Amino acid sequence: DAKTTQPNSMESNEEEPVHLPCNHSTISGTDYIHWYRQLPSQGPEYVIHGLTSNVNNRMASLAIAEDRKSSTLILHRATLRDAAVYYCASGGGADGLTFGKGTHLIIQP
Amino acid sequence: NAGVTQTPKFQVLKTGQSMTLQCAQDMNHEYMSWYRQDPGMGLRLIHYSVGAGITDQGEVPNGYNVSRSTTEDFPLRLLSAAPSQTSVYFCASSYSRGRTYEQYFGPGTRLTVT
Numbered sequence: 001d002a003k004t005t006q007p008n009s010m011e012s013n014e015e016e017p018v019h020l021p022c023n024h025s026t027i028s029g030t031d032y033i034h035w036y037r038q039l040p041s042q043g044p045e046y047v048i049h050g051l052t053s054n055v056n057n058r059m060a061s062l063a064i065a066e067d068r069k070s071s072t073l074i075l076h077r078a079t080l081r082d083a084a085v086y087y088c089a090s091g092g093g094a095d096g097l098t099f100g101k102g103t104h105l106i107i108q109p
Numbered sequence: 110n111a112g113v114t115q116t117p118k119f120q121v122l123k124t125g126q127s128m129t130l131q132c133a134q135d136m137n138h139e140y141m142s143w144y145r146q147d148p149g150m151g152l153r154l155i156h157y158s159v160g161a162g163i164t165d166q167g168e169v170p171n172g173y174n175v176s177r178s179t180t181e182d183f184p185l186r187l188l189s190a191a192p193s194q195t196s197v198y199f200c201a202s203s204y205s206r207g208r209t210y211e212q213y214f215g216p217g218t219r220l221t222v223t
Binding site: 044087096101 | 113142144149150151152153154157167168199201211212213214215216217
């Protein structure tokens with residue numbers, strides 16, 4: 001099983017970029033890297049996922065290291081609504097995703 | 110389009126009681142799963158299903174049973190509730206086995222076992 005580690009919390013200022021790191025120390029070659037975020041009292045919400053290449057969508061960008069042992073979720077211009085707990089996860093085969101413990105992102109106005 | 114729905118939202122059980130947490134999705138997804146979320150532990154996989162009639166155990170399956178008789182529904186049964194099962198439970202679904210597609214999560218069921 002993939003072991004996934006993240007910092008407990010990070011703080012950033014509104015309208016600045018945010019880089020959220022994740023380590024995937026035991027990721028296998030076929031495991032995808034996923035990111036989800038969770039607002040209080042809600043279920044996790046999909047943000048982005050990828051396998052080897054960097055990925056962009058309307059919410060964020062995902063940078064994946066060449067050896068795939070780490071990834072970074074990039075929020076290009078943080079807003080107060082981006083304050084949430086961000087989870088990275090890997091796997092996604094028949095036995096599901098292995099989640100990290102989450103990074104609590106605090107956005108200062 | 111309701112997505113993934115879960116009932117009930119909240120439940121209090123006494124030790125030894127049984128109950129079923131309901132999960133339904135209307136997206137015709139093959140893959141469904143149950144996670145539990147505990148403070149400081151992230152989300153941990155309990156059971157999953159890759160299609161109707163097929164289920165398997167995840168990381169923390171003890172004390173829980175599942176069945177998948179239809180594509181839409183994936184109930185989670187607690188056979189004899191224990192205080193260690195106090196948690197928030199999330200059901201999720203995905204187009205496939207989750208390898209390449211995002212998972213859609215329900216709003217959760219907050220369970221307290223006294």
